[in-house]
Amino acid sequence: MLAAGGTAALAIGLVGVTQLAFAATVFSANFEDGTTNAWSKSGGTWTVVTDGTKAVQQSNGSSENSRLFAGDTGWTTYTVQARVKPLSLGSGGFVGLLARAKSSTSFYRLALMPGNVVQLQAVNSGAVTVLASKSQTVSTGTWYTLSLTANGSTISGSVNGSSVGSGSSSVSASGRIGLQTAYSSGNFDDVTVDSSTTTPPPTSPTPTRTASPTPTPTRTSPPPTTTPPSSNWPTKTGDVSVSGTINVSGTLDGGLKRYCCIGDGSQSESQDPMFDLADGATLKNVIIGSPAGDGVHCEGRCTIQNVWWEDVGEDAATFLATNGDSYVIGGGAMNADDKVFQHNGSGTVHISGFYAKSIGKLYRGCGNCTKSYERHVTVDNVILDSPKYVVGININWGDTATLSRITLINGSKTHICAEYNGVAKGSEPPYLGDGMGDGHCNFSSSDITYK
Template sequence: MDTRPRRRRWPIVAAGVAAFTASAAIFSQIAFAATLFSDNFEDGDLGGWSKSGGTWAVVSDGSKALNQSNSGSENAREFAGDTGWTNYTVSARVKPTSLPGNGLAGLLARAKSSTTFYRLALVPGGVQLQAVNSGSVTVLGQVSRTVSTGTWYTLSLTVSGSTISGAVDGASVGSGSSSVASSGRIGVQTAYAAASFDDVTVSDTAGPAPTTTGPTPTKSPTPTKSPTPTPTSGGGGSTPTGSWPSSTGSVSVSGTIKVSGSLDGGMKRYCCIGDGSQSESQDPMFELADGATLKNVIIGSPAGDGVHCLGRCTIQNVWWEDVGEDAATFLGTSGGDSYVIGGGARSASDKVFQHNGNGTVHISGFYASDIGKLYRGCGNCTNHYERHVTVDNVLLNKAKYVVGINTNWGDTATLTRVVVQSSSGIHVCAEYTGVAKGSEPKYLGDGMGDGHCNFTSSDITYK
């Protein structure tokens, strides 16, 4: 009979701590830990775990184990534990069953969201200790070693203050300093790989992370993806008031304006293109190449399909007088960050910002009135991606939704300083199940603080 412990949460008993205080000076070098969580999956269920992508099941693998079998999944994760956990060590046995050149199988700590956490990952040819911030990866330490499919490896990931360290089979992978996340849940993950996980244990650790022996990294932490830098200059990013700007002139538009680099419209009114309908076959008024910036523009009506971002882009202090189909559509599929800074939009019967590609869209200092949704991650596009949005310092008047995301694809929304006016019954963060093109996404309900919809009630102000 299997006697290993099941899931447990052990309170740290205050009386015991107090009784030990008198001896603390003598035994100050001894580390004490309490088991916060354990799961060996022998009961065959996934109670206490929450899925984000992938195909997960408890299977028989000698003993029972948690298995992710879809090696085509871009991001498959299971999360457990408490969002308030800070300093701890999480360990697990991990067995990759499929690990191609772009794959990984790993262990997560301080998962603040589904794309922000610390990760210890088995990758082809080695093991990496990583800080992952909204999908952007920084390598904190790594070792080269053979990683074979069908072999169990014991991973151990320790987070203590800003020090992050990891070990595989008792040998150090390295350590580094990071402030990506100060607290969060644990998790297991695969990306373009399949793997089994077993004997997951979380132990509380107070004080510095334990020192381990073994190889140390030979180079400084190196970002593996370079996101578009956050723009820091220009107008339109202050707290929105609802006032509308006046144009300084007019520009007649007869076809799509393609922007490579930067276009500063000087607050002129650009008009007109399209028929003002909801048809998605209309041409955009502006098409922004990867890395392009559009700023200080008033877009008149009809505006066709608004602005198309073909990759990473910045839309700064741009105002839509009357949104036809969408104000802007983000189409880039190479990841990275796009920014909407300042500006505003009126009369969007459906969406203001449509996210069809992947990466993260950041919306700040924006005003919108008489709209359906401020942001929607596409729920039935031809290609399915994990998408992320941050919304900060916005003013919405007569809005039906703030954001809509697809939880089955790992989408996240982070909301702060959202002010809502005259919007009774508004959906702040609507969660959907994304579906194949031609079908309609299923509305699951509104989320808050669940790893997909990341905000609290204090982040939303109703007036």
């Protein structure tokens, strides 16, 4: 991976190269495919450019808060490393690397700042605590290798193999990685995540090879869909009679059989689900007939792949996990009076390659559940025919929606990203309006195609 950076990467120091060569690398990105599909965007203008090799660039130097996130919210002990080149550094701004991002405003950050300063920071709902600081030449147009390690409550950072310092913090026990700028612009490349627990060694001209500890188990993120969703309903291969909830642990591959039926087809939330997925379970290649009760329940992280709902009753699927990422990949749904996907827990729901027709909302973060959470959704490469809304989120709880490649048929009046204030159970969340590019609703008009 670092070889793609050419001589610029090698000039930074052999330590970073050797560490990554023999460590347990669980994630890497060098952007040579020309896309940021594996990342979710929050603010700014992010594009892949050529800077010797391919790199991702945030070019809007006036943007207050620009972020790209990747990885798994369940990651705990790891080192994230990246090459970072500030292109501009505005007053009060920075270009930085993030670890353990549990939300868009809570994480650990190693920041290159104006005035030749590097800071190691804990950011809690936007409030910054400086854990360590170092005087360091910070020049625009120069590549730096930033390394940020989270090991228990100890957070440490280095620039070009030289320690910035460390500190103790309980802001976040787990979370994704991120790239960030504020009132600045910059390029980022050769991002890697090492799941070992060893703090990066000090600079040495002759690095010593050591055995890597067993990596922390991670959940592999499915790749983004590339082909457009199909609007052609699949032909069933058989029928399965359902008399009660089917509990799934591991993987249930239905082979495109039609599972039917349960419940009364109403909007009652007291109905049992047809499928109940345990944490880490996968449901795939299933046609769900009508009535389908309360659809699919994900008790933890789950993957729903190539599942088709003939008629959505209450909800097609409800996500209940209190952490981590869940995925809807391919498939489709018809006739949802209200929501297709309901998000009651926390974490992030990723929806890609999906087709839906005659629906209320594709996704809604619960606005009046018993427990309030910060929730996130990414929607990419979907076709929606006659929807009323694409997504609905609660901005007072820090929700975000990242949208790309959205095709709307008969959607001239569709609300793309509806913003609400979440409320206590028993009340109705007030609708505030539609957002775009405001840090909560992260998309631009070019991400939406009308047909």
